[in-house]
Amino acid sequence: MQSTVEFPEDVIPLFEAALLAPSSFNLQHWLFVLIENKTTIKLLLEDTKLSPDDFTPKYLVVVCGDLYSWRDVDNCSKHLDQEQLENARKKSSIVYSEHPTTQRDEVFRSCGLGITNFLWKAEQQGFNHMFIQNIDHDLIRREINLPTDKVLVDIFALDKNMGKNTQFETKNIDDMLINDSW
Template sequence: MDTLDAIEQRRSVKQYDSSVEMPEEDIQRLLDLALLSPTSFNIQNWRFVVVRNPEQRKRLRAAAWDQAQVEDAQLLLVLCGDLKSWDKDPARYWRNAPEAAQQQIVPMIGEFYTNQGEQTQRDEAMRSCGIAAQTLMLAAKSMGYDSCPMIGFDPQQVAELINLPDDHAIGLLLAIGKAAAPARPRGGQLDKDEVVVTDRFA
């Protein structure tokens, strides 16, 4: 599917055909594409928890207000951010770059995130999760799957269920699979004039 078509046709689907099995090669292809998502300073601070165990799915469904797509979709991901990835051997993020680039960029990583503080570190992780989620959703649509990004869950319960490390944060859940029913009609898009500003707000 053309990228522009995927953008236009992607919808948040709530009902999935649980009888369909997603081939492992499709799962790995989606994950490989997600790893191409951009991150600031190339710190690759997203972490993808692939939830495969049926009992774990049931527990997560309970933590997500009993939303059926958590259990019925072929693939369930918990997108998390490593808040301290910038401080974990940052040279590895640039190991294939020319030496001059490494010497310039790697020291900037620690300096930037240290000076900007914890709020920026968290904001950066959430931005990265959002970008990766969009990559996954458009890739899934292009491959013939639908998806549903989710913030409707108890973050503390989900954190406990996935044994989230202390220096990580949950961005969202993402269900991907074969739709059992189409998405509801679009609720109402705002006019471009309301959301697009030229140069500065009035």
């Protein structure tokens, strides 16, 4: 899908990968905000573990979710014929219309899958990332003008010059892969 907004060439493949993530009813609940402005990045990182005095990443990526994407099935279902589209409208309304917990759960699940695809592609492109902890969500909402019907899901720093992410220890593959049987 072609964008009408100019984005840095180095991140376009990352967002394209995110768009390929599966989501309930293909609603693609995610919204990504790419922050490039160094002043804004420093402001948002002021009271976090990633001190802007030590290093200012090239980008901050704020991942938001649309709680009401189910109301716009048509936008994400252009590939369906009319009968399939009517069926998708009806089923998504049944699943979401009176179930706010389901709306929120699906937003976070879908955004997590979008983030996974994004970061997988980012690593292939030579980017490192770090999820930002202890960040002021109200400040982020104000800085990016996040509408009240959208939820803040996650935020991470992204840069090719940032050290490899050591934030999370991972299992050794031998500890999680079983060959043929227990």
